[in-house]
Amino acid sequence: MPSNCKIVVDRFRCAYCGACVSVCKNDANELVETFLVIDESKCNCCKLCVKVCPMNALSVESSEG
Amino acid sequence: MHDYDVVVVGAGPGGSTAARSCAEEGLRVLMVEKRQEIGAPVRCAEGVSKSELSSLVEVKKKWIAKEVQGAKIYSPDNTLITLSAEQAGNEVGYILERKIFDRWLAKQAARAGADVLVKTAAVGVEKEKDGLRVKLRRAGEFFEVTVKMIIGADGVESRVGKWMGIDTTLKLNEIESCVQYLITGLEDMYDMEYCHFWIGHARSPGGYIWLFPKGNGSANVGIGVMPSMAKKPAKYYLDKFLESEGISTSKIVEVVAGGVPVSPIDRISAERCLLVGDAARHADPITGGGIINAMRGGKIAGKVAAEAVKRDDFSAKFLSRYDELCREDFGKTLERNKVLQKKILKMKDETLNSIAKSLEGYRMEDLSVTGIVKVLIKKNPKIFWDLKSLFF
Numbered sequence: 408m409p410s411n412c413k414i415v416v417d418r419f420r421c422a423y424c425g426a427c428v429s430v431c432k433n434d435a436n437e438l439v440e441t442f443l444v445i446d447e448s449k450c451n452c453c454k455l456c457v458k459v460c461p462m463n464a465l466s467v468e469s470s471e472g
Numbered sequence: 473m474h475d476y477d478v479v480v481v482g483a484g485p486g487g488s489t490a491a492r493s494c495a496e497e498g499l500r501v502l503m504v505e506k507r508q509e510i511g512a513p514v515r516c517a518e519g520v521s522k523s524e525l526s527s528l529v530e531v532k533k534k535w536i537a538k539e540v541q542g543a544k545i546y547s548p549d550n551t552l553i554t555l556s557a558e559q560a561g562n563e564v565g566y567i568l569e570r571k572i573f574d575r576w577l578a579k580q581a582a583r584a585g586a587d588v589l590v591k592t593a594a595v596g597v598e599k600e601k602d603g604l605r606v607k608l609r610r611a612g613e614f615f616e617v618t619v620k621m622i623i624g625a626d627g628v629e630s631r632v633g634k635w636m637g638i639d640t641t642l643k644l645n646e647i648e649s650c651v652q653y654l655i656t657g658l659e660d661m662y663d664m665e666y667c668h669f670w671i672g673h674a675r676s677p678g679g680y681i682w683l684f685p686k687g688n689g690s691a692n693v694g695i696g697v698m699p700s701m702a703k704k705p706a707k708y709y710l711d712k713f714l715e716s717e718g719i720s721t722s723k724i725v726e727v728v729a730g731g732v733p734v735s736p737i738d739r740i741s742a743e744r745c746l747l748v749g750d751a752a753r754h755a756d757p758i759t760g761g762g763i764i765n766a767m768r769g770g771k772i773a774g775k776v777a778a779e780a781v782k783r784d785d786f787s788a789k790f791l792s793r794y795d796e797l798c799r800e801d802f803g804k805t806l807e808r809n810k811v812l813q814k815k816i817l818k819m820k821d822e823t824l825n826s827i828a829k830s831l832e833g834y835r836m837e838d839l840s841v842t843g844i845v846k847v848l849i850k851k852n853p854k855i856f857w858d859l860k861s862l863f864f
Contacts, residue, residue, distance in 0.1 A: 424515055425629030426649055426731025429642045438629050439593065440507050458644055459699045461651040461706035461729045 427456035486749025486766030487625030493774020511574030515730035522565030547828030548672030630751035646735035652694025659689035
């Protein structure tokens with residue numbers, strides 16, 4: 408999927424609620440007990456998970472070039 | 473021979489009730505919970521209706537944190553409406569101690585005969601000719617169980633439905649993004665015999681703020697916002713509210729977050745699969761309350777599963793009986809409240825203020841929900857006219 412866009416989770420902010428999992432069409436997010444795992448190969452960087460996060464724990468990491 | 477008749481994924485109130493119901497019907501059932509502790513971390517404001525909870529289980533003092541008299545609702549300009557517990561709907565009456573309640577329910581399921589595994593996640597399902605092969609991961613070790621059917625009670629982040637062909641993906645206007653603090657030392661600031669609700673788009677876009685007392689001056693103070701309407705994360709609005717109310721942020725003893733599905737879906741069953749609770753999007757669109765419906769659905773799921781095993785019919789067609797029974801039991805109310813919710817979401821804060829003002833002077837304690845809507849229509853005919861057919 409788009410190589411210049413990557414969703415990253417701030418584990419210190421995340422309260423492992425699973426809201427981000429519920430909005431992901433591609434099933435790219437998995438809440439494993441108390442930590443979130445994002446499968447980059449499934450993520451299309453639609454950013455819905457970033458918007459739904461109550462804790463502001465998700466963000467887009469853009470790499471130049 | 474299958475390892476079990478049914479596997480239940482998730483040990484919240486919905487899953488445990490479903491597992492218990494299955495076991496009581498004589499099915500061989502396994503309930504798996506991905507966390508190592510059932511009931512923690514909580515993701516919930518913990519309010520339930522007294523009468524509805526009593527109709528489902530024998531109420532135990534050990535998991536009731538506080539009993540409340542009713543609800544106080546503050547409009548955007550803080551016009552106050554007071555409701556007694558019965559009228560405030562699913563949300564108030566008892567404030568639970570979910571950590572104890574959820575474990576008690578899981579133990580009931582186990583005592584009824586269900587096997588229970590914690591720290592065990594379902595990670596996939598393979599469909600076979602005569603059943604399902606469910607892939608589990610327990611403390612990092614992978615193994616499989618064969619079952620006749622699966623009950624997905626895996627919460628807002630449900631994946632069981634998706635694996636079985638039910639699209640449960642939520643849009644940004646179908647979920648409330650929530651955060652909550654357990655704050656202590658609030659007894660001098662609020663009437664702790666009541667739940668408190670603050671509404672208005674400015675302070676909680678597309679949602680509301682709540683304060684649910686938990687006894688000894690403590691309360692769950694939280695917020696839900698609709699991500700399609702909110703410009704910032706839920707936590708931002710909650711912190712802003714605490715500041716405006718003068719609530720100290722130096723006495724917070726717990727932080728929890730959560731996503732609450734607030735839009736019912738068309739199908740909650742598929743071939744060899746039933747969904748329960750938040751996984752079935754059974755939370756109330758207006759209050760966000762989900763415990764009672766999860767338990768009601770769980771009970772029904774156990775009965776339908778038993779019938780399916782008896783007939784050896786796990787077809788989507790037969791299992792759609794579950795959809796029908798849930799709809800008759802509580803689904804119609806969810807659909808009605810969805811219409812009402814959409815209407816409320818469109819209202820400006822000024823409209824909410826004028827509605828609250830229209831209710832001043834009415835002794836709301838004397839009215840039922842239908843009675844309240846009658847007053848709303850009478851006092852605000854232009855705003856509520858189209859709800860007439862919905863309620864009467």
